[in-house]
Amino acid sequence: MNLDINVDYAIKYGFKSAEDYVFKSEKGLTNEIVEKISEMKQEPQWMRQFRLKSFEIFKQKKMPTWGPDLSGIDFNSIHYYVKPTQQKVKSWQELPADILKTFEKLGIPEAERQFLAGVGAQYESEVVYHNIRKDLAKQGVIFLDMDSGVREYPDIVKKYFGTVVPPNDNKFAALNSAVWSGGSFIYVPKNVHVKMPLQAYFRINAANMGQFERTLIIADEGSFVHYIEGCLPLGEEVLTSNNLIEINDVKEGQKVLNSNGEETLVKKTMVRHYKGELIEIIPISVSNRFYLTPEHPVLVIKRSKVRRIKRKNRNLDDVDNKKLLDAKPEFVEAGKLEKGDFLIFPISKVVKEDESISDELLELLGYYLSEGFVTETNKCDTVVFSFNLKEIEKINHLKALIRKLIGKKAGEVKIEKKHSINVYVYSSELASLCEKYCGKHSDQKMIHESIMMLPPERQMNLLKTYYSGDGSISMKKSIKIRACTTSKILAYQLQQLLSRQGIYASINIREAFKEKIKDGREIYHKKRYIIYHALNKKFNKVKKKDGYFLVPIQKINKKFYNGNVYNFEVLNEPNTYLVKGFAVHNCTAPVYNSDSLHAAVVEIIALPGSRVRYTTIQNWSSNVYNLVTKRAFAHQNATVEWVDCNLGSKVTMKYPSIFMLGEGARGEILSIAFAGKGQKQDAGGKVVHLASNTSSLITSKSISKDGGRTIYRGLVKVAKRAKHTKSNVRCDALILDEKSASDTIPYMEINEKATITHEATVGKVGEEQLFYLMSRGLSEAEANALIVRGFVEPVAKELPLEFAVELNRLIELEMEGSVG
Amino acid sequence: MIDKIEELSKSNKEPLEILKYRKESWNRFLQTDMPKDDEWKYTDLSSIDFNKISFENSIEIKAEGCVKKLDHDLLAKHLQPGKNKIELFNDALFSSSIIFFIPKNANAKIDLKITKQNLAKIFFIVEGNAVINEITSTSDFTILQTDIFLSENASLQYNILDNSGKANIINEKKCYLNAGSNASFNFALFGGNINRLKIENFIKENASGKIKGMFFGSNNQHFNISTSAIHLSQSSVNDILIKGALKDYATSSYYGGIEIKKEAQKADSYLADHVLLLSEDAKANSIPSLKIDANDVRATHGATVTELDEEQLFYLMSRGIERKQSEYLVLNAFFNETMNNNKEIQKLLEKKMVK
Structure with a gap:
């Protein structure tokens, strides 16, 4: 992954443009925005009214006065998630160090990570979706995203939507009711048992997922369904991280170039969790593709504004060249870009002369980049250049350069078999120069910063010799000049260098492959980057203008993502930075940006005799306020089970509840909470016995560590005339350190004769247990982890296997270093 | 009312400082609403009438082995501003104020009888050993606030027996346990309309606070019991056991807080709360809460709300014992732990059970 950190180097060149805040005026959640959401979703009138009514309630409702501190939530900045036209965090950056470390420690090696990505990709693809859906549909099961549910099954939805969790339940339920988007809609018909769990991966497939998803599950009489929510966010992040391999890892205080090359510092980096659509923009030069959240503004010239003729069918509109060159670039949200729009690829104007680098050295380095490598022979650093037998002119040139630079005479070895000549020179001076300025191994070659900033005419020395080596010319329709390298960084650097020469070069990737040679020997070709550009091309799609290229978009893809998105703010004007060389806007709302809000509502209706199980493993990143309202109605003889694991988030407030409305209903809540550094897990469960002979069981296991705080908040209520009810609550907390x-x-509110028991313990890992395990040869850390795993076992055993495995891994991970 | 406060203060010959405290409390009283927090959320306070109040000093005291004094300066030192409307009312208008001082090595025995309406503030400064018996049998609105200061290694036994008539009783105890001291509260509550008993123990190192109590409610009675154990420093011990039974329309609200501060490592805290519902209309609410900031502790609570075990009753009845008597026997066994073989309490229980 280190590779990618370097890529951004070539990317961060500034671009000047006027401040253009089209988005500023739309701050704040208003009736119009609520209506717009409804309109975009083409919802029926009743849903629109429901939203607007909920919005009114939201405005009136007060924040909860109890529980963890929620003052970090600023509703005026959170509405971004709802209304994508708002300006917000935007750049896809690489996974942050801590999450990355999590993966490493989870023991998912690169290969497995790719495998997992594959798995994830499968989940994301339509095929899997339809397969399972077919399977379910045969049984009459409806399993859709909530938006489609409203459109396709208005009768059922209208009957149940908002009946379990009405908008006036609490402020966040009201907010969700007003702006909800996505979530699942499940209807299981009478007596149908859905044997396989329904997984929330589907939900992610649904369009326009926001942070406010809404799930409605209706289990008709005698049916059974198990729904798993949240899935394994780690896996998903891995999945996308692999796609986002080109994304940069920017640190605060890092220098980036901007505004015609003035160096500026990254003032603030921002991370937020994002779940939803991601725009993939593919310009000419496929490997310069980049990913953005739909609301992220990109500097472009819209094709529609500079067209000459409007074409029908699929053809792109013709462009009026004059108009195009006169047009002023503007910021357009990534989600509104179309194929053919012109991206801005600025040409770096940073020039910093470095006298210590001579033209001769540059020429030599050009040879080195294309043909050279450093090795050690007879304990001497050796620089070797390999040429074809015919390239005598180059060999002589190189020898002259070497003599001039270090005063040594280079030797030659002919290798007839390969038709090549190796030019070698024993010189640690030259070896270190080459390594310093150009890197060592062929796939890690890169050009030193000081060379990248030299004046273009000087850089030409390097390009000339480089192209004489790795370059080739094809003369089909136009003169195409190509260069080929296995170093990704070098490829992007060359693109930059060429842009300074006034050439827009494309980069294509040829994947690694094995080639069979006749004697059966296999030759392995590494992944190669091909940089090519055409000369004298009659119709060049890419136009050059003062200071930048106009690069048309070849293709736009959309994909779904659930994970962190990154953006950073630069110190000086203009507020832009470059992604893969293309200009995008930087972020403008820094104050609360780093905290995001997830306020979901889940409603379950378990009709007589049915059984619903809802499993959640929540592992949000540590900047998310996770405030979820989950409630179920259990009718006669129905069973509702919540299995709830809270591992991530900054603050979680979640109390899955079960209202037992019919006789003989049963409810069970199993909850695990793990609070690490800076986290508050305010979780628990509520059971309300409203009918006779109902029973409930709450088991809560919480673990706090590194200054985290777990809170069990629960309610057992037995209503009048709910006779012979039984409830058992057991909550255990483990505190792992002093902080x-x-x-x-x-809360126990018992209004009728009943059998209600509650038990709670708080303590640390037992000394005796530790002692016993350690006497058996376990280290203290191992023993601790083992005890904690045993502690959560009653809940963990209720999880599907892969989740239990994941939970154990996460616990082990969290436990690491817990013994001081 | 301000006139009355002035009059009261004058007749008690209080210094200005106390008058000022009374007046401030009164002003805050007027601005404050009835409490609604977790301790009070299940208690209907509408029957509390602050207007029906007289200002007699009517505590019967029988004290041995201690010094009883009314030192206004000392009193002023110990007055703390109230936290809710009811406390503020007493702050402004308390008519009895007594300070008991139990010197080192003394073995004091103090009997307090509250038979009439009362607004009282009582202080115990215990350096030796003290046994206090507090018996309430009032039939009018009574507020009794007691602050107890236990010096190092002092010990206290505080027995509370309540058999009041239909009166609203607010009885609040605050007990500060210094290192090595121990306090043991026993209570048995039978009477009252709203009967509120709060015991708060602030426990320092190696000190131990114990509360063992019972309540039995009938008719429309409401018990509001609150016990708090606040562990302030190392190796402090707390043990709470509350048992209650409710018949007819009686209701109860129990708040049991255990709070362990960061400094109180190795604290040991236990709380159990068991309520029996004897009728369909009885209601029990319970909030046993834990707030733990230290890690090397043992903090456990258990709470149950159940009905009489039919199998036990069946067994007794199969032996020829009538149902009523069987119920009493089972109940008696249930309360056994908390009655300390106190004949008087047993008698009251029987009387109330059979009634």
């Missing part, structure tokens, strides 16, 4: 804390706040 951490745990609260238990159970």
Whole structure:
């Protein structure tokens, strides 16, 4: 992954443009925005009314006065998630160090990561979706995203939507009701048992997923369904991280170039969780593709504004060249870009002369980049250049350069078999020069910063000799000049260097492959980057203008993503930076940007005799306020089970509840909370017994560590005339170090004869247990992890296998270094 | 009312400082609403009438082995501003204020009888050993606030027996346990309309606070019991056991807080709360809460709300014991732990059970 950090180097060149805040005026959640959401979703009138009514309630409702501190939530900045035309965090950056480390420590090696990505990709593809859906549809099961549910099954949805969690339940339920988007809609017909769990991966496939998803599950009489939510976010992040391999890892205080090359510092980097659509923009030069969230503004010239003729069918409109060259680039949201629009590829104007680098050295380095390598022979650093037998002119040139630079005479070895001549020189001076300025191994070659900033005419020395080596010319329709390298960084650097020469070069990738040679020996070709450009081309799609190229978009793809998105703010004007060389806007709302809000609503209706199980593994990144309202109605003899694992987020407030409306209903809540550094896990469960002979069981296991705080907040309520009810609550908390804390706040409201028990313990890992395990040869850390795993076992065993495995891994990970 | 406060203060010959405290409390009282927090959320306070109040000093005291004094300066030192409307009311208008001082090595025995309406503030400064018996049998609105300061290694046993008539009783105890001291509260509550008992123990190192109590409610009675154990420093011990039974329309609200501060490593805290519902209309609410900031502790609570075990009753009845008597026997066994073989309590229980 280190590779990618270097890529951004070639990318961060500034671009000047006027401040153009089209988005500023749309701040704040308003009726119009709520209506617009409804309109975009083409919802029926009743849903629109529902949203607007909910919005009114949202405005009136007060924030909860109890529980964790929620003052970090600024509703005026959170509406971005709802309304994509808002200006927000935008750049896809690489995974941050801590998440990356998580993967490494999870023991997912690169190969497995790719495998997992594959798995994830499968989940994301339509095929899997349809396969399972067919399977379910045969049984009459409806399983859709909530938006489609509203459109396709208005009767059922209208009957149940908002009946379990009405908008006036709490402020966040009201907010969700007003702006909800996505989520699942499940209807299981009478007596149908859905044997396989339904997984929330589907939900991610649904269009326009926001942070406010809404799930409605209706289990008709005698049916059974198991729904798994949230899936394994780690896996998903891996999945996308692999796609985002080109994305940069920018650090605060890092220098980036901008505004015609003035160096500026990255003021602030921002991370937020994002779940939803991601725009992939592919310009001419496929490997310069980049990913953005739909609302991220990109500097472009819209083709529609500079067209000469409007074409029908699929053809792109013809462009009026004069108009195009006169047009002023503007910011357009990534989601609104179309094929054919012109991206801005600025040409770096940073020039910093470095006298210590002579023209001769540049020429030599050009040879080195294309043909050279450093090795050690007889304990002497040796620089070797390999040429074809015919390239005598170049060999002589190189020898002259070497003599001039270091005063040594280079030797020659002919290798007839390969038709090549190796020019070698024993010189640690030259070896270190080459390594310093150009890197060592062929796939890690890169050009030193000081060379990248030299005046273009000087850089030409390097390009000339480089192209004489690795370059080739094809003369089909036009003169195409190509160069080929296995170093990704070098490819992008060459693109930059060429742009300074006034040439827009494309980069294509040829994947690694094995070639069979006749004697059966296999030759392995590494992944190669081909940089090519055409000369004297009659119709060049890419136009050059003062200071930048206009590069048309070849293709736009959309994909779904659930994970962190990154953006950074630069110190000086203009507020732009470059992604893969293309200009995009930087972020403008820094204050609360780093915290995001996830306020989902889940409603379950378990009709007589049915059974619904809902499993969640929540592992949000540590900047998410996770405020979820989950409630189920259990009718006669129905069973509802919540299995809830809260591992991530900054603050979680989540109390899955079960209202037992019919006789003989049963409810079970299993909850695990793990609070690490800076986290507050305010979780628990509520059971309300409204009918006779109902029973409930709540088991809560919480672990706090590194200053985290777990809070169990629960309610057991037995209503009048709900006779012979039974409820058992057991909450155990483990505090692993002195900094951490745990609260238990159970409410018991018993209004009828009943058998209600509640038990809670708080403590640390037992000394005796530790001693016993350690006496058996386990290290303290291992023993601790083992005990914690045993502690959560009653809940973990209820999880599907892969989730249990994941949970154990996560616990092990969280436990690492817990013993001090 | 301000006139009355002035009059009261004058007749008690209080210094200005206390008058000022009373007046401030009164002003805050007027601005404050009835409490609604977790301790009070299940209690209907509408029957509390702050207007029906007289200002007699009517505590019967029988004290041995201690010094009883009314030192206004000392009193002023210990007055703390109230936290809710009811406390503020007493702050402004308390008519009895007594300070008991139990010197080192003394073995004091103090009997307090509250038979009439009362607004009282009582202080115990215990350096030796003290046994206090507090018996309430009032039939009018009574507020009793007691602050107890235990010096190092002091010990206290505080027994509370309540058999009041239909009166609203607010009885609040605050007990500060210094290192090595121990306090043991026993209570048995039978009477009252709204009967509120709060015991708060602030426990320092190696000190131990114990609360063992019971309540039995009938008719429309409401018990509001609150016990708090706040562990302030190392190796502090807390043990709470509350048992209650409710019949007819009686209701209860129990708030049991355990709070362990960061400094209180190795604290040991236990709380159990068991309520029996004897009728369909009885209601029990319970909030046993834990707030733990230290890690090397043992903090456990258990709470149950159940009905009488039919199998046990069946067994007794199969032996020829009538149902009523069987119920009493089972109940008696249930309460056994908390009655300390106190004949008087047993008698009251029987009387109330059979009634």
